[in-house]
Amino acid sequence: MSQHAVTDKVTTQTLRQMKTARQRIVSLTAYDAAFARVLDAAGCDFILVGDSVGMVVQGHATTIPVSVDDIIYHTRMVARGTQRALVMADMPFMSYHSPNECLHNAARLMKEGGAEMVKLEWGALQLDMVARLTECGIPVCAHLGLTPQAIFKMGTYRVQGRQHDTAQKMIADARALEEAGADMLLLECVPMKLAEEITRAATVPVIGIGAGPDVDGQILVLYDILDIAPGKRTRFSKNYMREVGSIHTAIEDYVREVRTGAFPTADYAFQ
Ligand code: KIV
Secondary structure (H helix, E strand, C coil), rough: CCCCCCCCCHHHHHHHHHHCCCCCCEEEEEEEEEEHHHHHCCCCCCCEEECCHHCCCCCCCCCCCCCHHHHHHHHHHHCCCCCCEEEEEEECCCCCCCHHHHHHHHHHHHHHHCEEEEECCCCCCHHHHHHHHHHCCCEEEEEECCCCCHHHHHHCCCCCCCCCCHHHHHHHHHHHHHHHHEEEEEEECCCCHHHHHHHHHCCCCCCEECCCCCCCCEEEHHHCCCCCCCCCCCCCCCHHHHHHCCCHHHHHHHHHHHHHCCCCCCCHHCC
């Protein structure tokens, strides 16, 4: 893998080129301009304004209460603090379950928030939404595997795709989402072999969180790597503050380790 970082403004095309060039894509979440500036300067390729804001900033137990207005508010701040990285905004729970609402809310995230790509969690209904957003020129990231907005249906946050049939379904879903126009796939808590297979088959970048090292890039929740998220740290995340005295150094270390392939090792993945 090349370690040369792209210096120009990152676009969806840049991210595709990075996949083709086998250059690892680095990302973190952020929710305000101050941290966005630090992540941008450290070389993150895209910054996600995740609905994890509900848990790590707002103090909720799940992402369910997060509203479109919340995401717009935080995306505005992140966009103001970002020069190079692409800014992606999460579509919150039930903001994209009918075509009209989906288009209306995605447009608000872009026009009012300044998002350059939106992310939605995958479910059977969403294929049509991805196609509609694509027709309107809205870049989309489809989030597969563990989809936290379905927590009350799943019962618990756990690895997805361990059985043969669920793995085959995820492979077919990934292909269908790409055909519908998705510009990026994000795999959360997926066995590393399955993530590798999906990544090899996809022509769009595949970003992992708890999906092992053999994907096109990594994302983690910023407050997890800074060790300030409430509760127990997830198995796939790493505390980058442990050995350093500064947030800047912790974030620079994360960017360097993802870029060079030093993170994640199999210790941070599921078999
Ligand atoms: O909201 C979020 O932070 C996310 C990450 C888990 C990728 O979707």
